[in-house]
Amino acid sequence: MTTMKAVRCLGFGHQHRLETGIAVPKPKPGEILVRVDASGVCAADRAMWDGSGPWSLPFPFTPGHEFTGTVVELGEGADERHGVKVGDRAVAELNITYGNDFFRQRGLYHLADSMDVIGATLDGGWAEYMIYPADAVIHKVPENLSNAAACYTEPLANAIHGVERADIGFEDVVIVSGAGPIGMGMLQAARLKTPRKLILVNPGAAKRRLALTLGADMAFHPDDPELKTALADLTGGRGADVFLEASGQTQAFTLGLELLRKAGRLVVFGVYKKPVAVDLNIFGEFKELDIRGGHLAPFTYRTALDLMSRGLIDGDACVTHTYPLEAFEEALERRxxxxxxQIKIILDPQM
Structure with missing residues (x-):
C-alpha cells in the first residue's frame, strides 16, 4: 500500500485523467487515511467534466465529494479527536472551515466566507485512498448500512437540510420537484414530517413509480393537467403549502410559483445553469411568498446516517448504478x- 490510482482533474472540460503510481498520502496529526469504499458522481462533477461549472478551483485535484471509507491509518491524536479507530467505516463532511469566520461563529459553518472543500480544493474520493482532514467533521457509519447507502449520506444530508428549511406542518400539502438524489431524499425526509399530502413532480415515469413506493401519495409529470386538478381538489383551489425545488430546471421554479398558495413556502435547492425571469409581483403583491434558499448540509449528516440506519429512509434504493474507477468517463457520460x-451513480475504487 505505497501507491494508488486516482482520477485527477487537470482543468474543466474533459480534462480528467486516471493516474496510477500516485503515492498513498500519509496522515498528519489529526488526519485520517481511509480506503475509499465508494464515491458518488454528482451534478457538480458533471459540470466540471463538461466545463459548465461556475467555480474557480486550484488544479489539479482529485474529485469526489460524496464518499465513504474504511479507516486504515490514524495521524497522531486523530483517534481521540474524531472518535474512530482503524477498521471503522466513516464519512467526512465535505466543507472544512477554520477559525473565527463570521458565519462559523453563528452556527452557519456551511456558509463560511473561507473554506476548503473535499473533492475541489482538497483531494476527494475518486481514488483508492484519501485523507480526512484534521478539521473535518467526521461521522462513523452504522454497521447495518451498505457502502452504497453510506455513500448516499452527503446528498441525503443536503435533502434533509432543505426539508428542515421548509418548516413542514401536519396539515401541509407538499410538492417535491425533481427526482434526482436530493429530490428523492427530500421526498423520503418530507414523508417523516407527516404532511397531509406529499406529491412528486418529475418527467420520468419510472422515477414517479419509484416515488410512490418511497412515500409519495401522488406523482405527476409537470405538464400533466391532472396535477393542477388534484391540487385544487386537495386545497379548495388555494394551492400547495410547500414547494421543494430540487431539479435545477428554470421551468420547475416558475411552476412552483404558480402552484403555491398565498403565503406559501418555496425552498430553492436546485442548481441552475441560467437565470430565471419571473414577475416579482408574484412574490409580494399577489402572493406574499416565502422564498428560502438551501445550500449544503449543516448538522444533518448524523441525521441522514441515523434515519437510514433505522430503516426510515432507503439509501440503497437511491443508488442505482456502480462503476469501477477506471470507468469514470462512462459514469460521467451515462444517461x-x-x-x-437512474438516480445516484457511484464509483467503487475497489472493483
Whole structure:
C-alpha cells in the first residue's frame, strides 16, 4: 500500500485523467487515511467534466465529494479527536472551515466566507485512498448500512437540510420537484414530517413509480393537467403549502410559483445553469411568498446516517448504478435509458 490510482482533474472540460503510481498520502496529526469504499458522481462533477461549472478551483485535484471509507491509518491524536479507530467505516463532511469566520461563529459553518472543500480544493474520493482532514467533521457509519447507502449520506444530508428549511406542518400539502438524489431524499425526509399530502413532480415515469413506493401519495409529470386538478381538489383551489425545488430546471421554479398558495413556502435547492425571469409581483403583491434558499448540509449528516440506519429512509434504493474507477468517463457520460431509473451513480475504487 505505497501507491494508488486516482482520477485527477487537470482543468474543466474533459480534462480528467486516471493516474496510477500516485503515492498513498500519509496522515498528519489529526488526519485520517481511509480506503475509499465508494464515491458518488454528482451534478457538480458533471459540470466540471463538461466545463459548465461556475467555480474557480486550484488544479489539479482529485474529485469526489460524496464518499465513504474504511479507516486504515490514524495521524497522531486523530483517534481521540474524531472518535474512530482503524477498521471503522466513516464519512467526512465535505466543507472544512477554520477559525473565527463570521458565519462559523453563528452556527452557519456551511456558509463560511473561507473554506476548503473535499473533492475541489482538497483531494476527494475518486481514488483508492484519501485523507480526512484534521478539521473535518467526521461521522462513523452504522454497521447495518451498505457502502452504497453510506455513500448516499452527503446528498441525503443536503435533502434533509432543505426539508428542515421548509418548516413542514401536519396539515401541509407538499410538492417535491425533481427526482434526482436530493429530490428523492427530500421526498423520503418530507414523508417523516407527516404532511397531509406529499406529491412528486418529475418527467420520468419510472422515477414517479419509484416515488410512490418511497412515500409519495401522488406523482405527476409537470405538464400533466391532472396535477393542477388534484391540487385544487386537495386545497379548495388555494394551492400547495410547500414547494421543494430540487431539479435545477428554470421551468420547475416558475411552476412552483404558480402552484403555491398565498403565503406559501418555496425552498430553492436546485442548481441552475441560467437565470430565471419571473414577475416579482408574484412574490409580494399577489402572493406574499416565502422564498428560502438551501445550500449544503449543516448538522444533518448524523441525521441522514441515523434515519437510514433505522430503516426510515432507503439509501440503497437511491443508488442505482456502480462503476469501477477506471470507468469514470462512462459514469460521467451515462444517461438513463427510456423508462429506466437512474438516480445516484457511484464509483467503487475497489472493483
Amino acid at each position: 438513463p435509458e427510456p423508462d429506466e431509473v
